Amino acid sequence: MSTLTPIDLTKQLQWRYATKVFDQSKKIPAQTWTAIEQSLILTPSSFGLQPWKFVVVTNDAVKAKLRAASWNQSQVTDCSHHVVLTAKRELNSNDITRLIASTAQQRGITVESLAAYQGMMSGFQSKGYMTTEWAAKQCYIALGQLMAVCAVLGVDACPMEGFDPVQVDEILGLRAEGYSTAVCCSLGYRAASDKYAHLAKVRYSNGEVVRHV
């Protein structure tokens, strides 16, 4: 096991904040980026369906377009990597068949041995639960894991719901691929000038947020 101590973990979660000013000159090193990208791919999802695609934007021209579609927030252009978390718009029996085939292949077992698993997913899908909104929720799991992972690696992040999803979809050509933007996150390193880094973190108290039963 290669774990972090509880105290060190809490320190890192206290260290993080929604970064408002990124240092444009600092880029995420390759090995760190590989771990972050791997964490996106490894994000748990309901049934393991992975109803998402992650668009990683480092191209300056595309970043500029996305900034214009994101309330002109400077984080989009000044960060190292801007991640757009996109949800599959429609989930049907093909998605289930694809996952079953992938599972059989990766585990070296037969498709037939996964019939119960497939049936469970099909039941859920045919009841209309696998909506775009449901896929978007899975993207929020990825966002949560992404921000925690960045904190643990010492990378700064700014999650973002403030953008025009139709424009972002258009800039990245997402609709044609069957996806739409759920949420975004700029990643990189805080600028020394970011005054938000020094503000007290605001949270409700344990007693207000947690109930023990």
Add this chain to the structure above:
Amino acid sequence: MSTLTPIDLTKQLQWRYATKVFDQSKKIPAQTWTAIEQSLILTPSSFGLQPWKFVVVTNDAVKAKLRAASWNQSQVTDCSHHVVLTAKRELNSNDITRLIASTAQQRGITVESLAAYQGMMSGFQSKGYMTTEWAAKQCYIALGQLMAVCAVLGVDACPMEGFDPVQVDEILGLRAEGYSTAVCCSLGYRAASDKYAHLAKVRYSNGEVVRHV
């Protein structure tokens, strides 16, 4: 900084899996639990609104009731701590006023100095964006952070969408408090008998899930 190396982080994310059989005799130690609970409280949320309450269930009788409402999944009773992530059903101007007051108090500044922040939230709220579904999405950020945090601490987790939300709300008396269940997660330690621990993790390839722009 008390970070984890990229390689160790990836190891821990590979180590985790949706635990199907928990070892009933193993409980999460107090110091570790404190860090996990703190990570729930520290979860980032849109505007910092924290539209949630986390119910931590360790009581055996309540766990048994929740198991019955959760497709009889043994994880609910056999885990150390079962966490129910609940979303605030209605978000109105009181929630905004409350956050502004808390921010002013925790940062030692005036409520008046936060007028622009308050105005931005009020605009968003009055346009009807702060729905129960939106609050539920914020709970999925907490779920993502929770699972990543557990992986990094070496604690096992089983996320769960398979439950009857109305029954869970009723068992925990959530509706009366203005909340409803978004998603659940059982936490503890895997049993040696859990064959799922040894299966290959199934994920689509980098090329299928990540696009670089």
